[in-house]
Every structure is written in structure tokens, then in C-alpha cells.
Amino acid sequence: MSGNKFSFSYLWSLIPDRLMALIKFGITGTSGLFIDFFLTWCFKDGLHVNKFVANSIGFTAAVLSNYFVNRLWTFKKSKAQISRQLPAFIAVSLIGLLLNSGFIYLFNNLFLIDFYISKAMAVLLVFFWNFAANYFFVFKATKV
Secondary structure (H helix, E strand, O other), rough: OEEEHHHHHEEEEEEOOHHHHHHHHHHHHHHHHHHHHHHHHHHHHOOOOOHHHHHHHHHHHHHHHHHHHHHHHOOOOOOHHHHHHHHHHHHHHHHHHHHHHHHHHHHHOOOOOHHHHHHHHHHHHHHHHHHHHHHHOOOOOOOO
């Protein structure tokens, strides 16, 4: 077996499935984070839309992007039909949005932390809810 290909494949094979799913979910989430923050910034600061409306627009675009990347890459073994899985993913994401907005309100309005720092903190906290709900409910991972 050749050196680099064998080493890379071998190293990836040592990572447990759940940890690999968490890593991929994190990478996917990071791409969604860029979409979310960019659109939130465009609507809030560029178009002067209410910060919670702008947050919802950014979040929604990121959710749709994340669903398709997670379905095709992170949880590609999932066999559920999109017509059933996408609504479940959206439901989990809406709960995440409520949590996200609640944290932003708490940090920004009550603790007076900068809006974008508040948003980053909220995203980090909600990440763990989103992963667990998607792993066990939406994509129904069975192999541990």
C-alpha cells in the first residue's frame, strides 16, 4: 500500500463513527455559520432590517444549506425520504432558532454584550442541541 493514501485512510478509520459525524457536522455548520452571519449582516447593517428578522433570514438560509450538505455528506447513510426528513430537520432547526434568539436576547439585551458576540455565543451553545437532535432523531444514526 502506498504511504500517503494508506496513512490518510488508516487515520480516518481510527475515528469512531459518532466522532466523525460530529466533525463533519461541525464543518458543515461552519459553512452555514458563514452564510448565516453574512446574510444577517447584509440585512441588519446593509438594509437596516430588525436584528431578529435579519437573524431569522440568515439562520433560515443556513438551515437549508446545512440540511443538504448533512444529508449528502455527514449522514449520507441515511435512507429517509426528503419529504419526511426535511420537515424534521426544519423542526429541529426552528427549536434551535428559538434557542438561538433567546440566547441573543439574553446576552445582547440583558447583559449588553455586542450583538455579533452574542450571536456567536448563541451559535456555539445551540450547536450541541442541533447535533444531538439531528444525529438521533432526524438522521437516526444507529451505529455507535
